[in-house]
Amino acid sequence: MTTAQGVPLQTLASSTSPFAHLTDNNKQGLCSVLWGWTFCENCKHFKLCTDSECPGTRVHSLRQYFHHYKRLVSAYSHDLQYFEEDKSLNSHEEILIIIERIKEKPNITRRKLAEAVFGTEPAGAATKTDREHAIGLAIKALTMVNSTRWLEAAYGIGNQDSQNWPEDIPLSTFLEELFPTADHPGFGEKASTSYWDMRSSITCVKLMRRGRLSFQSTENLSNHLKLNRKTGVVEIFHHTAFLKESLRITKNQGGKPLSFADTIGRGAVPRQLAIEVLDSIQKIIFPLSDPSAVSVLRSLITEQGFDSDCLRFEASAIREPHEINTQYIYFGARLADIHDELEHPTPRGFLSRWAKRKSTGHANIATIIGVILALFFGIATLGLSVFQAWVGYQQWQHPIQTN
Structure with missing residues (x-):
């Protein structure tokens, strides 16, 4: 995964950044806040987990999620170089605090969440933007949904259809609108016989x-x-x-x-x-x-x-x-x-697009190919006929003398 400039995100956080490393302790804290995990004594001391009932046995299966989270915070850490003095987050623990606030009040608006976590409205535009990024990061870690276009830009996606979470809309409402339900006749609740x-x-x-x-x-x-x-x-x-x-x-x-x-x-x-x-x-x-x-x-x-x-x-x-x-x-x-x-495949090649514009798509492609082949064999046949005529003419003009 790279930024829009093609730089790997995992290399963006400097070694001195609080987000440069994701430790086992950070992973346990994230799981505890997100899903309420309670670890066994071995896990708490980062030893081999031998308790089959302990959720710590599933940490390994979440390695791809942790890898994604690390790339996410690395992108945020990279942005800090532009407004280092105004940064909103200084540690993984502060991200967890935002997640806890969201879980406590899932109907909270983004404006109220920012005030609850960071205080009153910031004066600087950079600080306001950074707060938006910090909240977007926490939302993504909790729901795996992009709530700010900064996340799209950070991953080099550039999807203009991505929605921002409006300041005065409750988070639960924003998510409901992102995932509308519909009883589709083919795959919905009343699925068809087909x-x-x-x-x-x-x-x-x-x-x-x-x-x-x-x-x-x-x-x-x-x-x-x-x-x-x-x-x-x-x-x-x-x-x-x-x-x-x-x-x-x-x-x-x-x-x-x-x-x-x-x-x-x-x-x-x-x-x-x-x-x-x-x-x-x-x-x-x-x-x-x-x-x-x-x-x-x-x-x-x-x-x-x-x-x-x-x-x-x-x-x-x-x-x-x-x-x-x-x-x-x-x-x-x-x-x-x-x-x-x-x-009904969408024509993507030049020939397919041309045929689609003319009328009946793939049926026309077969016709075009047939015409091209007929033309090729016609030209080949004509060429062979001309060659045979030329050979006959040469034999007539220059008959072979026999003794």
């Missing part, structure tokens, strides 16, 4: 071979399954270990759905949202029952840094008994969009 056919048709292997689509990792939960028709790229939010922690702490709630505010207060994202992301990865796009799909997923883990936890399917530890067959109320429209792209 659901299983549609689902089985959009595996990664078929999307790559027939749709010529590719996959790109995203660190922004709200970008999961976004399809860029122009480039043929599908974004995948791959931090499955992070999502599983959300499911663990919202399990056994008596079947009553929790609101965004309730889940934020617990340090989680809504169960339905987390399950849709997990199942869209492990059951639909990269079905773990398909060796070919697993092979593709392994290559993405190696080449693009996807979370290796994507390969680990869990059920009893994170799911309720009724959470088996997932209906997609958050991501149904995006799955349908991907299916539509497979059925």
